[in-house]
Amino acid sequence: MDTTRQDQFYLRAVAEFGPALNRLARTYEADASQRLDLLQDMHFALWRSFAGFSEQCSLRTWVYRVAHNVGISKRVRRRRGGLASLEELTDAPAQGSPEDDTHVARALDRLRQLIRALKPPDDQVMLLYLEDMDAQAIGEITGLSARAVATRIHRIKALLARDFGQGASP
Amino acid sequence: MTDIKDIWQNQPTEENIMITLSDIRERAQALQSRIRLRNGALYFYSFANIAITLFLISRGVSPRYTMPGLLILVAHIFVIWQLWWRTSARAFPGHLMGTAALDYLRHELSRQRDALSGAWLWYIAPFMPGLIWELWLRATLHPANMPPTADRLMVLFLVLSALFFWAAVGLGFSLAAARLDLRLERLNTLKAE
Numbered sequence: 440m441d442t443t444r445q446d447q448f449y450l451r452a453v454a455e456f457g458p459a460l461n462r463l464a465r466t467y468e469a470d471a472s473q474r475l476d477l478l479q480d481m482h483f484a485l486w487r488s489f490a491g492f493s494e495q496c497s498l499r500t501w502v503y504r505v506a507h508n509v510g511i512s513k514r515v516r517r518r519r520g521g522l523a524s525l526e527e528l529t530d531a532p533a534q535g536s537p538e539d540d541t542h543v544a545r546a547l548d549r550l551r552q553l554i555r556a557l558k559p560p561d562d563q564v565m566l567l568y569l570e571d572m573d574a575q576a577i578g579e580i581t582g583l584s585a586r587a588v589a590t591r592i593h594r595i596k597a598l599l600a601r602d603f604g605q606g607a608s609p
Numbered sequence: 610m611t612d613i614k615d616i617w618q619n620q621p622t623e624e625n626i627m628i629t630l631s632d633i634r635e636r637a638q639a640l641q642s643r644i645r646l647r648n649g650a651l652y653f654y655s656f657a658n659i660a661i662t663l664f665l666i667s668r669g670v671s672p673r674y675t676m677p678g679l680l681i682l683v684a685h686i687f688v689i690w691q692l693w694w695r696t697s698a699r700a701f702p703g704h705l706m707g708t709a710a711l712d713y714l715r716h717e718l719s720r721q722r723d724a725l726s727g728a729w730l731w732y733i734a735p736f737m738p739g740l741i742w743e744l745w746l747r748a749t750l751h752p753a754n755m756p757p758t759a760d761r762l763m764v765l766f767l768v769l770s771a772l773f774f775w776a777a778v779g780l781g782f783s784l785a786a787a788r789l790d791l792r793l794e795r796l797n798t799l800k801a802e
Binding site (some may be wrong): 446448450453456458460462465478479482485486487488491492496501504505507508509511512543546547552560561563568569570571579580581582583584596599605 | 613614617618624628630632633636637681688705706707708709710711712713717752799800
């Protein structure tokens with residue numbers, strides 16, 4: 440693949456999914472300077488990856504795979520302990536009450552905290568669910584089976600209903 | 610309350626920055642420079658060791674230990690090369706970046722696990738010939754100014770210290786590999802769901 444085609448794919452990806460990359464970086468990294476580094480890593484990995492992109496999957500799937508894999512690499516290197524599965528978080532007592540979440544910023548903070556507390560790939564499923572992806576697309580990006588994704592989405596809905604007092608739309 | 614997905618997708622992000630292609634190319638250049646710098650440092654370390662050892666040999670300092678010293682030097686170079694080889698181009702394995710997340714994570718963990726579980730072969734074993742040779746030379750030295758009992762105790766201390774050190778290194782690698790094995794098992798279970 441020549442550089443021009445690689446550049447074109449990259450520019451298209453950034454135009455379409457740039458904001459989603461920002462949200463992903465913000466969720467994975469709480470520290471502002473580290474976040475900028477992570478975001479640049481994602482962009483760099485994305486640009487490099489397009490040298491080998493043969494359109495065997497959609498651009499959206501490719502972009503999310505690459506961005507999530509950069510995030511995974513960062514988490515693996517950090518080796519942070521104490522991460523939980525969706526099942527464990529759903530079983531744990533809720534923190535705060537739904538009334539607390541009338542403030543959007545606070546709701547977003549709590550969402551990010553929830554995602555950061557989750558083990559991969561549960562954190563990814565939740566992120567992709569919030570990005571309004573369907574089960575099939577989530578399966579393509581994470582590599583989970585449709586059944587495994589469906590189970591997780593069910594738990595995510597329960598978690599969101601409990602912590603935010605609403606049933607998020609499917 | 611508004612739908613949580615809407616809140617999520619419309620969240621304000623302060624990283625409203627434009628990363629241009631020239632930024633990306635600069636980063637690619639910087640990565641290459643870092644790799645060149647790191648390799649340069651490794652080569653400098655290796656050549657400095659070789660130069661010092663050759664200098665000591667040419668001056669006839671501790672001639673008994675010349676050969677085991679050379680073996681340990683070769684081991685150092687081998688381990689440096691292994692570290693370089695195992696860590697090169699790791700930051701972004703391009704051909705894997707577009708694979709599904711579970712496969713990518715499994716590959717990352719497997720690579721780390723394999724490096725750790727095989728560490729006795731590429732990190733510990735290379736030092737053994739030189740080390741054992743040095744210990745054997747020291748055990749048969751019998752310095753005239755040291756009483757036999759003190760000499761034997763000194764040799765025992767050196768042998769036990771070496772054993773303890775390398776056993777601790779080996780155990781550390783094994784424990785880390787076992788932890789990764791557990792995570793890989795969990796991933797395999799996820800994949801089978």
